[in-house]
Amino acid sequence: xxxxxxxxxxxxxxxxxxxxxxxxxxxxxxxxxxxxxxxxxxxxxxxxxxxxxxxxxxxxxxxxxxxxxxxxxxxxxxxxxxxxxxxxxxxxxxxxxxxxxxxxxxxxxxxxxxxxxxxxxxxxxxxxxxxxxxxxxxxxxxxxxxxxxxxxxxxxxxxxxxxxxxxxxxxxxxxxxxxxxxxxxxxxxxxxxx
Numbered sequence: 001x002x003x004x005x006x007x008x009x010x011x012x013x014x015x016x017x018x019x020x021x022x023x024x025x026x027x028x029x030x031x032x033x034x035x036x037x038x039x040x041x042x043x044x045x046x047x048x049x050x051x052x053x054x055x056x057x058x059x060x061x062x063x064x065x066x067x068x069x070x071x072x073x074x075x076x077x078x079x080x081x082x083x084x085x086x087x088x089x090x091x092x093x094x095x096x097x098x099x100x101x102x103x104x105x106x107x108x109x110x111x112x113x114x115x116x117x118x119x120x121x122x123x124x125x126x127x128x129x130x131x132x133x134x135x136x137x138x139x140x141x142x143x144x145x146x147x148x149x150x151x152x153x154x155x156x157x158x159x160x161x162x163x164x165x166x167x168x169x170x171x172x173x174x175x176x177x178x179x180x181x182x183x184x185x186x187x188x189x190x191x192x193x194x
Contacts, residue, residue: 021149021150022146022147022148022149022150023148023149023150023151023152023164024143024146024148024150024151024152024164024165024166025151025152025153025154025157025160025164025165025166025167026139026151026152026153026154026165026166026167026170027153027154027155027165027167028132028135028153028154028155029155030167030171031135031167031170031171031174032128032131032132032135034171034175035131035134035135035171035174035175036174036175036178036179037131037134037174038127038128038131041127041131045120045123045124045127048120049116049120052112052116055112056109056112056113059105059108059109059112060109062105063102063105063106063109066098066101066102066105067102069098070095070098070099070102073090073091073094073095073098074095076090076094077090077091077095134174135170135174138170138173138174139151139166139170141173142166142169142170142173146166151166154167
């Protein structure tokens with residue numbers, strides 16, 4: 001009987017010693033959208049996009065002006081008083097250079113768009129990776145302070161109590177080093193869904 005009670009006591013101690021794991025959730029997308037560095041990077045990206053669009057607009061304006069000039073050359077060639085030889089001369093000397101310049105501008109516009117799009121995508125990916133690493137580090141520190149066993153992405157949980165949601169705490173942590181102007185724009189705590 002003594003052996004059975006020792007065995008039961010040992011099992012009971014093992015069960016008590018291994019308490020249920022501590023699990024929290026974080027909405028990473030919400031943290032990212034409220035991270036001051038992500039907001040600053042987004043503003044810089046938008047500025048770069050606007051500059052590229054302005055450059056493309058100037059190129060297109062030049063193209064449109066050349067199209068008008070080419071149309072004027074075509075109208076000039078419709079003059080019935082001109083001989084076929086004169087029309088060919090006008091087409092070669094006035095029309096062909098404008099047509100070639102229009103094609104070169106159109107090709108340049110396509111190249112600028114493609115290069116800008118590729119550069120933008122690469123920048124977004126590398127900046128996002130850095131910011132997500134910052135967020136992961138903040139989550140790891142909070143997990144350590146709360147002695148959490150797991151912190152899950154909120155979007156993959158079917159249910160979680162509002163008390164285990166660390167999203168606002170992570171937002172506060174990643175924005176702790178934000179300049180004063182950036183922290184003033186931080187949103188208030190969002191109401192938990194029921």
